[in-house]
Amino acid sequence: MDVPRRLAVGGPRGALGYLVAVAGTAVITAPLLAFRGDVSKTTVVLAYLLVVTAAAAAGGLGPGITAAGLGFLAFDLLFLQPYHHIIVDDPQDYLSLAVYLLVAVVVSLLVATSERRRAQAERRERETRMLFDLSTSLVAHGSLEDTLQGVVGTVRSLFDLAGCAIALPSEGGPRLAAVDGQVPDGPDGADLEPGRAMTFPMRSGEHVVGALVVVAGGPGTSGFGEAERRVLATFANQAALAVERAQQEEERNRALALQETDRLRTALLNSVSHDLRTPLASIKASASSLLDREVRWSDAEREEFLTTINSEVDRLTRLVHNLLDMSRIEAGALDPRLVECSLAEVVGPVARRARTASRQRIDVDVPEELPPVLVDPVRLDQVLTNLLDNARSYAAGSPVQVAAGQAGGTLELRVVDHGPGIPAPERERVFDQFYRLKGGGRRPEGTGMGLAICRGIVQAHGGDLRVETTPGGGASFVLTLPMAPGELSSVVDQEIARP
Amino acid sequence: MTRALVVDDEPPIVRVVAANLRVRGFEVLTASTGEAALTAVETHQPDCIVLDLGLPGIDGLEVLRRLRTWTQVPVVVLTAIDNERDKVTALDLGADDYVTKPFGVAELMARIRVALRHARSASADRPRVIRAGEVAIDLDAKLVTRDGAPVRLTPIEYRLVETLATNAGRLCTHRFLLERVWGPGYGGESQYLRVYMANLRKKLDDPAAPQLLLTEPGMGYRFVVPEPG
Numbered sequence: 001m002d003v004p005r006r007l008a009v010g011g012p013r014g015a016l017g018y019l020v021a022v023a024g025t026a027v028i029t030a031p032l033l034a035f036r037g038d039v040s041k042t043t044v045v046l047a048y049l050l051v052v053t054a055a056a057a058a059g060g061l062g063p064g065i066t067a068a069g070l071g072f073l074a075f076d077l078l079f080l081q082p083y084h085h086i087i088v089d090d091p092q093d094y095l096s097l098a099v100y101l102l103v104a105v106v107v108s109l110l111v112a113t114s115e116r117r118r119a120q121a122e123r124r125e126r127e128t129r130m131l132f133d134l135s136t137s138l139v140a141h142g143s144l145e146d147t148l149q150g151v152v153g154t155v156r157s158l159f160d161l162a163g164c165a166i167a168l169p170s171e172g173g174p175r176l177a178a179v180d181g182q183v184p185d186g187p188d189g190a191d192l193e194p195g196r197a198m199t200f201p202m203r204s205g206e207h208v209v210g211a212l213v214v215v216a217g218g219p220g221t222s223g224f225g226e227a228e229r230r231v232l233a234t235f236a237n238q239a240a241l242a243v244e245r246a247q248q249e250e251e252r253n254r255a256l257a258l259q260e261t262d263r264l265r266t267a268l269l270n271s272v273s274h275d276l277r278t279p280l281a282s283i284k285a286s287a288s289s290l291l292d293r294e295v296r297w298s299d300a301e302r303e304e305f306l307t308t309i310n311s312e313v314d315r316l317t318r319l320v321h322n323l324l325d326m327s328r329i330e331a332g333a334l335d336p337r338l339v340e341c342s343l344a345e346v347v348g349p350v351a352r353r354a355r356t357a358s359r360q361r362i363d364v365d366v367p368e369e370l371p372p373v374l375v376d377p378v379r380l381d382q383v384l385t386n387l388l389d390n391a392r393s394y395a396a397g398s399p400v401q402v403a404a405g406q407a408g409g410t411l412e413l414r415v416v417d418h419g420p421g422i423p424a425p426e427r428e429r430v431f432d433q434f435y436r437l438k439g440g441g442r443r444p445e446g447t448g449m450g451l452a453i454c455r456g457i458v459q460a461h462g463g464d465l466r467v468e469t470t471p472g473g474g475a476s477f478v479l480t481l482p483m484a485p486g487e488l489s490s491v492v493d494q495e496i497a498r499p
Numbered sequence: 500m501t502r503a504l505v506v507d508d509e510p511p512i513v514r515v516v517a518a519n520l521r522v523r524g525f526e527v528l529t530a531s532t533g534e535a536a537l538t539a540v541e542t543h544q545p546d547c548i549v550l551d552l553g554l555p556g557i558d559g560l561e562v563l564r565r566l567r568t569w570t571q572v573p574v575v576v577l578t579a580i581d582n583e584r585d586k587v588t589a590l591d592l593g594a595d596d597y598v599t600k601p602f603g604v605a606e607l608m609a610r611i612r613v614a615l616r617h618a619r620s621a622s623a624d625r626p627r628v629i630r631a632g633e634v635a636i637d638l639d640a641k642l643v644t645r646d647g648a649p650v651r652l653t654p655i656e657y658r659l660v661e662t663l664a665t666n667a668g669r670l671c672t673h674r675f676l677l678e679r680v681w682g683p684g685y686g687g688e689s690q691y692l693r694v695y696m697a698n699l700r701k702k703l704d705d706p707a708a709p710q711l712l713l714t715e716p717g718m719g720y721r722f723v724v725p726e727p728g
Contacts, residue, residue, distance in 0.1 A: 273579070274553070274579070277579060277600055277601065278509055278512075278600075280600075280601045281509070281512055281600040281601040281602070282509060282511035282512050282515065283601070284600075284601035284602065284603065285511075285512060285515040285516065285601070285602065285603075285604055285607075286511070286515050288602075288603035288604045288605060289515055289518065289519055289604045292519075292604060292605055294605075295519070295522050295523070296522075297518075297522065301518055301522070304514065304518070305515065305518075308511045308514065308515065311511075312511060
C-alpha cells in the first residue's frame with residue numbers, strides 16, 4: 001500500500017528528509033568551500049556525516065542515503081585534489097572516501113531504524129488512545145439513538161472523516177440509523193473513488209448487529225490505511241456490544257411502557273365501573289326498599305327514597321353523557337358545528353345560569369368589541385359551564401372572574417378563582433381522564449372526566465386549555481381559541497400594512 | 500334495642516340502609532370512613548356492622564382485620580360485583596357474610612338477621628339437635644338422620660356437615676371448612692371439599708337440585724335451614 005497513512009509516518013515527513021539532504025549539503029558546502037585551503041579533510045567528512053544523520057532522522061533511510069551520496073560527490077569533487085574530478089591523486093583519499101561512505105550508510109541505517117521504531121510506537125500509542133476515546137464514547141450514552149449518534153460523531157471527528165454512519169437491519173432492509181456528515185445512501189456510493197468509503201461489520205458474538213460506514217475526507221485527502229482499518233474494525237465490534245445493550249434497554253423500556261399503559265387502562269376501568277356501580281347501588285337499594293311489603297314507610301321516608309333515586313339517576317346520566325363525549329373525543333368524532341359568534345354571547349348566559357344555580361359571585365369582563373370566534377356555541381357553553389362549576393366548587397366562596405382578551409391571532413378566555421389552586425406537579429394531570437385532585441378530605445364529586453372533556457372539546461376547535469396560578473393564589477384556567485378566519489386575515493393585513 | 504353500625508362512603512347508601520334498619524327496630528349509627536368506623540365500634544359497641552369494603556383511607560378489609568383482633572361482632576360486608584378476591588379475603592378475615600352491590604334491601608336484611616342469630620346462638624346454649632327439613636343432626640350423639648332413618652357418614656363427612664350446620668345460614672369459605680375439618684395446612688385443597696360435598700349431597704340432599712347444601716361458586720358452601728312455615 002503506497003497510500004500515505006494518517007496513522008503511519010506521513011508523506012510530508014519523507015519530503016522533509018530529502019529537503020534536509022539537499023539543502024543541508026548545500027548549506028554545509030558553501031562555508032567549507034570558502035575556506036577550502038584551511039579546513040582539514042576530517043572536518044569536511046564530519047560535517048557531511050552531520051547532514052546524513054539529520055536527513056535520516058528527518059526522512060528515514062532514503063534521504064539518509066541521498067545525503068550520503070551528495071556528501072560523497074561534494075567531498076570528492078570539491079575537496080580532494082584534483083578538484084572537479086572523480087579521480088583523486090592521493091591513494092589515501094580513496095580510503096577516506098570509502099570510510100566516509102560506509103559510516104554514512106551505517107548511520108543512515110541506524111538512525112532510520114530507530115526513527116521507524118519510534119514512529120511505530122507512537123502509532124501504536126495513537127491507535128490505543130483512539131480506541132480508548134472511541135470506547136469512552138460508547139459508555140457515556142443512554143438510549144440507542146444517543147449511543148449511535150455518539151459513535152458516529154466520535155468516529156467522524158477522530159478520523160477526520162467526510163461522513164460516518166451506522167446501518168442497522170430493519171424490516172425493509174438495512175437503514176441508516178445514525179448519520180454524521182455526508183454519507184451516500186448506498187454505502188458503496190458510485191460517486192466515490194474506490195477506497196474512500198468503507199463498511200465494517202459490527203459483530204457481537206456470532207451475529208452481525210449492523211454495519212459501520214465511513215467516508216474519507218475531501219478529494220484531496222487519502223483513503224484508509226491498514227492501521228486505520230484495524231482500529232475501525234475493532235471499534236465496530238465494540239460498538240456492536242453497545243448497540244446491543246442499548247437495544248435491550250429500549251426493549252425493556254417498551255415493555256415497561258406497555259405495562260404502564262395496561263395499569264392505566266385497569267385503573268380507568270376500575271374507575272368507570274366504580275362510578276357506574278355506585279349510583280346503581282343507591283337506586284337499587286332505594287327502589288327495593290319502596291317495594292318491600294314488610295315495611296310501612298312514612299311519607300317523608302318515601303320522599304327521601306324517591307329523591308335519592310331521582311338524583312342518582314341524574315348522576316348516572318351525567319356520567320353516561322361524559323363517557324359518550326369522551327369516546328367521541330378519543331375517536332376524533334366530536335364534529336363541532338362551527339358558527340361565527342362573539343365570546344360575550346356565549347359567556348353571558350353561562351355566567352347567569354351559574355349565578356342563579358349557586359348564588360356564586362361571578363364577575364364577567366368580556367368586551368363586546370372582541371373579534372368573533374368560530375365555535376360550536378353548544379360545546380363552548382358546555383366547556384364554560386364545566387369550568388365555572390369547577391371554579392365554584394374550589395373557590396371556597398370567593399368571587400370567580402371570567403375575562404377575555406386578544407393575544408395575536410387568538411382570543412384568550414380566563415376563568416379565575418381564588419381557591420387553594422393546583423400544585424405545579426398536578427397542573428397537567430388534572431386534564432387526564434379520571435384524575436381527581438386529592439386533599440381537603442372532601443370527597444370529589446365529579447366524574448373525573450370534566451376537564452379532560454373540556455380540553456378535548458377546545459382542541460377539536462383548534463384551541464387549547466391550560467391551567468395557571470392566579471396571582472395571589474388560586475387556579476386560572478386559560479382557554480385559547482383561534483379567531484374566525486376572516487378576522488384573522490384582516491389582522492394579518494393590518495400587521496403587513498403597518499410600516 | 501339492637502344497635503347497628505352502617506359504614507359506607509356513599510351518603511345515599513347509608514341513608515337507605517339506615518332507614519331500613521330503623522324501620523325494623525334497630526338503633527342505627529353511621530360512619531363514612533374506616534377511621535370513624537373503628538372509633539364508633541369502640542365507643543358504641545354495636546351489635547352488628549354493615550361494612551363497605553371500598554372505603555377511602557383505611558379500607559374495609561383493614562377495618563375488619565383490626566376489629567377481629569378484639570371483637571366477634573357480626574359483620575356483613577358490602578362488596579363490588581367485580582371484586583371476588585376481596586370477598587373471599589373478607590370472609591377469611593372473619594366477616595359473617597357478604598352482599599354484592601347493587602343489592603336488594605331484603606337480601607341485606609336477611610343476611611344481617613342470620614349473622615345476628617348465629618352470634619346469639621354462639622353465646623347462648625346451642626341447640627343440641629339441628630333440624631333442617633327432613634334432616635336432623637344430633638350433636639351429642641353425633642348422629643345424622645334423614646326422615647327419621649340414620650344416615651351412615653364417614654368421620655370426615657360428619658365433621659363437615661357438623662361444621663356447616665353449626666354455622667347454618669352463613670357462608671363457610673373453602674379455607675374455613677378445610678381448616679376446621681382436615682386441620683391447619685389444608686387450606687388450599689378445595690378439591691377434597693368438592694368430593695366430600697358431592698357425597699354428602701347424595702346422602703342428605705338432592706344432588707340435582709340442592710336445597711340444604713348450597714354451593715357459592717368460587718367461595719364456599721352454605722347450609723340452609725328452611726324458614727319454618
